Amino acid sequence: MSAKPAKLKPQHAPRAPHEDPVFLESTPARPLRILAEYINPLAQLKREGIGDTIVLFGSARIHSREDALSRLNHLKKLKVGKSAKAKESHYEEARALSHKITTWAMSLGPRPRRFVICSGGGPGIMEAANRGAYEAGGKSIGLSIELPHEQFANPYISPELSFNFHYFFMRKLWFAQIAKALIVFPGGFGTMDELWEMMTLLQTGKLTRTNLILIYGRKYWDDVLNLKAMVRWGTISPSEYGLLQFADNVDDAFELIRSGLEKYHMEVDPFLQAY
Numbered sequence: 001m002s003a004k005p006a007k008l009k010p011q012h013a014p015r016a017p018h019e020d021p022v023f024l025e026s027t028p029a030r031p032l033r034i035l036a037e038y039i040n041p042l043a044q045l046k047r048e049g050i051g052d053t054i055v056l057f058g059s060a061r062i063h064s065r066e067d068a069l070s071r072l073n074h075l076k077k078l079k080v081g082k083s084a085k086a087k088e089s090h091y092e093e094a095r096a097l098s099h100k101i102t103t104w105a106m107s108l109g110p111r112p113r114r115f116v117i118c119s120g121g122g123p124g125i126m127e128a129a130n131r132g133a134y135e136a137g138g139k140s141i142g143l144s145i146e147l148p149h150e151q152f153a154n155p156y157i158s159p160e161l162s163f164n165f166h167y168f169f170m171r172k173l174w175f176a177q178i179a180k181a182l183i184v185f186p187g188g189f190g191t192m193d194e195l196w197e198m199m200t201l202l203q204t205g206k207l208t209r210t211n212l213i214l215i216y217g218r219k220y221w222d223d224v225l226n227l228k229a230m231v232r233w234g235t236i237s238p239s240e241y242g243l244l245q246f247a248d249n250v251d252d253a254f255e256l257i258r259s260g261l262e263k264y265h266m267e268v269d270p271f272l273q274a275y
Contacts, residue, residue, distance in 0.1 A: 058125025098132025
């Protein structure tokens with residue numbers, strides 16, 4: 001006769017899948033992580049009454065006047081010094097433009113919050129954008145991204161509107177989905193990546209063609225990109241080139257943005273208003 005099996009003790013129930021960090025970090029759970037990067041910002045933006053945004057892009061390597069002056073003290077070559085001073089000017093201009101847009105947008109009422117400044121959350125021009133909004137007394141959004149090297153969100157983002165993404169494509173979705181205008185300051189690969197993304201979405205009708213794209217600092221961009229050559233070669237049409245506007249100073253940039261918004265975008269998009 002076989003021995004009687006020992007009586008088993010009650011076990012602790014395993015964690016529910018949504019509470020299991022090992023599962024949540026696994027490859028099969030990737031769709032859940034992607035979905036979280038959509039649902040969490042959506043809920044928080046609704047909670048804060050955000051109606052729409054103005055996205056401001058530019059280089060993370062452009063410094064404020066304070067930082068630039070400190071660096072200039074260590075520069076020996078005049079040519080390098082002039083370059084640093086030009087970059088400092090772009091920071092201060094982005095800061096001033098953000099301040100003007102935020103001041104005007106706040107005059108439209110507190111809820112929903114219209115045309116809220118949104119940046120990539122980092123230093124440089126991104127910091128200038130958030131700083132200008134902060135100094136105007138308004139809220140602003142930062143959409144940071146996890147990168148291999150250490151990165152911190154700049155201190156001027158409204159804490160309740162500071163988001164951190166793992167997936168670039170989900171971050172790009174939130175840049176595009178509720179933006180009514182994109183302002184592009186001098187920048188590198190990342191800035192150009194976002195510019196091409198927005199231009200492609202407009203060209204293909206995935207965003208309405210009344211959305212605004214403003215290129216700031218024509219001297220820099222003409223040196224880096226020859227967009228008119230694309231028209232001459234027939235790879236884009238004159239009307240597609242016409243989707244772009246250009247400005248070289250804060251007042252002109254503000255007037256182009258304000259007039260475009262007043263013409264096309266004063267009605268609130270229902271997307272973030274369905275509470």
